[in-house]
Amino acid sequence: MSRVAVLGCGRVGSLIVNRLTSAGHAVSAFDSGAASLEKLREPRPARVEVADLSDPDLIRSIADDHDLVVGALPGHMGLAALEAVVETGKPLADISFLPEDPLPLDARAKETGSIVVYDIGVAPGLSHLLVGCAALQMDGVEAVKICVGGLPLDPRPPFHYAAPFSPIDVLEEYTRPARFVRGGEVVECEALSEIEVLELPGIDGPLEAFLTDGLRSLIRTVRAREMVEKTIRWPGHAEKIRLLRDGGFFSTEKVSAGDGEIVPLEATAAVLFPRWELREGETEFTVMRVEVTGTKDDRGVKRRWDVLDFTDRETGETSMARTTGLPCVFTVEALLEGRIDTPGVHPPEALASAEGFLDDLLSYLRGAGVRIEKTAG
């Protein structure tokens, strides 16, 4: 039995608390709000505490008191927490998806002995690990393509979308330029471009996929001539969002409206979010296709994985929380078992070199009910 601190008990954090507690660990659950902690399911963790998780001193003291820390914070709080844990030398599995690159902390983690695995969700997370493993099995990588999305099963017009996580993060994803690799060079373009139609196993009817900015660490860790990340939605969504963007609805510059001033993006968020909320009992799913092509012994080779998961009807856990939280839970166990033992700050694809890690993770996910199909060629 290990003592694990989970920082942040949102949808994903609370699933992690639940799974680790069920597995017999002494879990301490921290959140800035009492409401999130009260919603934690049975079995209850050993300790729950309302805490100011933006305070590095507090994070350090929590890390000192535990064997391992899980970071499941809002992105903007992620880096400070990561830095604080590194200082204590304790291991950290993080799914805060910080906007910054945490690699500059790698040297310090090596000094303190801290083992940090970050971005260890579904995408980034499982996606990157699959790409990393495929790359290790090839002499050279030609093309990497990750398509991923979380969607309502029975979408409502006009946007045919409901957000399984914070809608403001969805809008952020739609407005941030997409970085990808073309002809071996890192290039940047508007998100929501290069819309294509996709047919995926287990999903009735076509979907669409368009460029977003999700490659993150892969851009520097895997060399490929072509590498893209695309977001999956029901058809027509991207064009509608582009209309809003091109029409000025995502602008962050104040304009006069009525008797006061508004920020268009804030107004747009206020209009869309009630419409983008998953309804009580509504089924959503997470779907991902990862494709890697390259060469091995002068022959063309191809690896493809299709991942699909649905809302858990019994627990009400969303597929997005499941597919994001379960790889993190698996990584926590691997860290506690000493299976990952190199100090430093590691993106998920770095775990590809840990013997059997990916296969075991895939088995673990399948055991939890996640559908995973592999196609090799």
Added chain:
Amino acid sequence: MSRVAVLGCGRVGSLIVNRLTSAGHAVSAFDSGAASLEKLREPRPARVEVADLSDPDLIRSIADDHDLVVGALPGHMGLAALEAVVETGKPLADISFLPEDPLPLDARAKETGSIVVYDIGVAPGLSHLLVGCAALQMDGVEAVKICVGGLPLDPRPPFHYAAPFSPIDVLEEYTRPARFVRGGEVVECEALSEIEVLELPGIDGPLEAFLTDGLRSLIRTVRAREMVEKTIRWPGHAEKIRLLRDGGFFSTEKVSAGDGEIVPLEATAAVLFPRWELREGETEFTVMRVEVTGTKDDRGVKRRWDVLDFTDRETGETSMARTTGLPCVFTVEALLEGRIDTPGVHPPEALASAEGFLDDLLSYLRGAGVRIEKTAG
């Protein structure tokens, strides 16, 4: 030389002031803002005055001092002004496009001797007069269709639109349910429905037309089995506006946004209007097709008019101001000459029975450079 008071000197009012002054009348121009009056072109009217045109006493006193009044006010001020003029017994030509039906004032106008012609612009206005004349020439009217729009010649994405008049009135037109006649019954449906593609003479490329609420008095004055008014835009516009409407962007219910509250419609207006402004020197056009089918001596007959006008490059007058203001100016002259001599409150189609009125109006518009094609069958 007659003394004419023009109430309101916006885009259309100022054109009316200019034309009537050029024609030799002693025009008094009134507006609530000095800026509009300062912008009046040469030749300057006899008198300009900043005035509170929401004050019925003032309107009555102005009417008493003049031979005729022109109403070119914002719609919400129209009815009070019309009522005040009726009390004085003076004639009124009105293009305020009041939201209310002014017919209840008909009896009082007959008592005071006031002759009121309202809605005498392009549509309503010329449109209704054309329908009225066609109906007079038929034994029975089968179908009436009015398609009309004011558009930029070189539209900018994503909305491919710029508003030749107040954009808030455009949004109002998009949100108000459309009343029309189907199978002889008055029915109502959402605006922006029944989108069709149109090819019109003089315009490169297809346009689209969709239901809006513009029939007004025609619904009760002309009996037909089918009668619709549609608004013309560049293709794709209606679907984009529908997305905004269906997505909640036209809601008038306050919602929390950022640190405060917003009314989505106000926020949407604030985002769209700067994008919907006609640019300095930008060419716009007004296009209208009016079709009436019916029977005459047991044979099917058809009348069709195509009207097209562009921004006047020399004066900068928009086609929308021209096509709206010129029928009003022509009606002022007809009223002053005694050509329209029946006291009461008259919609434009009532002028169809005035001998030669429509033909003279069409000649007048052609003389001013408006293209009008008639097709009979």
